[in-house]
Amino acid sequence: MNRKLRVAIIGGGQVAETVHASYYLTREDLDLVAVVDSHIDRAKAFAERHGIPHAFSDAAEMYLQCQPDIVSVCTPNRFHHQHVLEALGNGCHVMCEKPPAMTPEQAAEMRDAARSAGKVLAYDFHHRFASDTQLLRDEMVAGTLGEVYVTTAKALRRCGVPGWGVFTNKELQGGGPLIDIGIHMLDAAMYVLGFPAVRRVSANAFQKIGTHKHCGQFGEWDPAVFTVEDAVFATIEFHNGGILRLETSFALNIAAQSVFNVEFCGDKAGATLFPAHIYTDEAGELVTLSQREVADDNRHFKSMHAFVEHVRGAPVSIADAEQGFLIQQLVAAIYLAAEHGTSIDL
Ligand SMILES: NC(=O)c1ccc[n+]([C@@H]2O[C@H](COP(=O)([O-])OP(=O)(O)OC[C@H]3O[C@@H](n4cnc5c(N)ncnc54)[C@H](O)[C@@H]3O)[C@@H](O)[C@H]2O)c1
Structure with a gap:
């Protein structure tokens, strides 16, 4: 998997800015192609600040137009479950902010979905x-x-x-x-x-x-x-x-x-x-x-790095879906x- 991987961020707030976008933009083998935020003005401003070509308020539209390989879920806790399942369903590897979800039942469903999809699901327990x-x-x-x-x-x-x-x-x-x-x-x-x-x-x-x-x-x-x-x-x-x-x-x-x-x-x-x-x-x-x-x-950077390296196939451990559960x-x-x-x- 040597081609550039396409990355999208869902939830353009504080942690998306200071951790996720900041890290992705350091890598030449990644293209940060889209940001989604339910407040479109926030998504647009975020995209402009970081030179991201696409901003959306609707994740479904983002998947249709941008087809990312990697998605960061940086929305409030309540939405992690939905956004992680959607990302996995669209064939993406996922870095989800902590906590994994609202309940252990949701975290178990997310773990099982990642297993069935054969995709990486990591949590940012940095x-x-x-x-x-x-x-x-x-x-x-x-x-x-x-x-x-x-x-x-x-x-x-x-x-x-x-x-x-x-x-x-x-x-x-x-x-x-x-x-x-x-x-x-x-x-x-x-x-x-x-x-x-x-x-x-x-x-x-x-x-x-x-x-x-x-x-x-x-x-x-x-x-x-x-x-x-x-x-x-x-x-x-x-x-x-x-x-x-x-x-x-x-x-x-x-x-x-x-x-x-x-x-x-x-x-x-x-x-x-x-x-x-x-x-x-x-x-x-x-x-x-x-x-x-x-x-x-340098923990946050290392957490993001471990995730991307893991996706790239390196033998690097992550905070995985089972541990998140x-x-x-x-x-x-x-x-x-x-x-x-x-x-x-x-
Ligand atoms: N690992 C860490 O140390 C760390 C640090 C800060 C936050 N977090 C986690 O990150 C998540 C976000 O925290 P934050 O501080 O960035 O919050 P924030 O409020 O700054 O950002 C959240 C963003 O998500 C957007 N949003 C809300 N609902 C949405 C939806 N349904 N679809 C799309 N966008 C939506 C909001 O408009 C906002 O821009 C939380 O789960 C929090 O626990 C983790």
């Missing part, structure tokens, strides 16, 4: 593509940490409710910080752990700040239509006896401006993810086994456990 994450994964496989029995993943912001897009709208997003930012650290943690089988999930969710305040470090929102949770605290129990604790919030009164990290505690050593740092003790002394100075921040299943179980105040067996 934190797993950081050098830090790869380093910890390799050390985990090598046994450096021993048996990891407690993992703590945090995606917390202090007064960081998104003031753009539809991130506070449950109907369009499926939830708040858990499905938006917690899902990233959940994926990074599960990736490093090697996706261990889940036994049980328990959780508590809160809505204490978003419905009362209206502004923060990421702009303003309308508290009257803030329909998602502020914060979720979950515990995932694995069949191997270990636990993963997840803390995530758009607005929590913590000292730090934000915390995005994962800590792994094994019986031989411990590690933090960003930047990767592996530590233990020897004869009563605290010892650093490995430490990166700063976290790799497993993460979506966990998110749904956490919401269900929080809603019913009971633990959920998987």
Whole structure:
């Protein structure tokens, strides 16, 4: 497959601009031929900014006229399912923004559709593509940490409710910080752990700040239509006896401006993810086994690169459709456990 591949983007918003178009335009073996947005003025402006020849408000028309090989789905969460199925149905490989969908049933259907079509479906869980994450994964496989029995993943912001897009709208997003930012650290943690089988999930969710305040470090929102949770605290129990604790919030009164990290505690050593740092003790002394100075921040580029290289046939791993389904299943179980105040067996 040496010819140039034709690429289209659906949803011409923030992530499409800063990540997807920015990456595709760096490659000479790709032609970014079209952008689709339900607001045609946004699609046209996006196309003009990036020298993209075609702008549409209707995806069906785009498929008819442009016949892309690759599609990026960058619409609000609610539309991922529909847009991914349409892209696969039109014979395209797909890079879909996270979360995969609104429900595990949708994510399973998307996975099965990709399998039947024989096309690549990748999700933009980009934190797993950081050098830090790869380093910890390799050390985990090598046994450096021993048996990891407690993992703590945090995606917390202090007064960081998104003031753009539809991130506070449950109907369009499926939830708040858990499905938006917690899902990233959940994926990074599960990736490093090697996706261990889940036994049980328990959780508590809160809505204490978003419905009362209206502004923060990421702009303003309308508290009257803030329909998602502020914060979720979950515990995932694995069949191997270990636990993963997840803390995530758009607005929590913590000292730090934000915390995005994962800590792994094994019986031989411990590690933090960003930047990767592996530590233990020897004869009563605290010892650093490995430490990166700063976290790799080229994750988004690497995530897009892995996808395109994978499509091109290179032996590069991606955040694939099955893993996307497993993460979506966990998110749904956490919401269900929080809603019913009971633990959920998987
Ligand atoms: N991987 C990441 O770190 C990351 C970062 C930001 C956003 N995202 C994900 O990307 C998606 C979009 O987020 P964003 O911040 O770019 O939002 P955004 O609001 O900036 O952009 C979404 C765009 O989609 C368009 N749109 C809405 N419904 C549509 C439809 N039915 N058909 C076509 N276009 C439609 C909107 O007009 C808008 O231009 C979300 O799923 C979000 O979770 C991921």
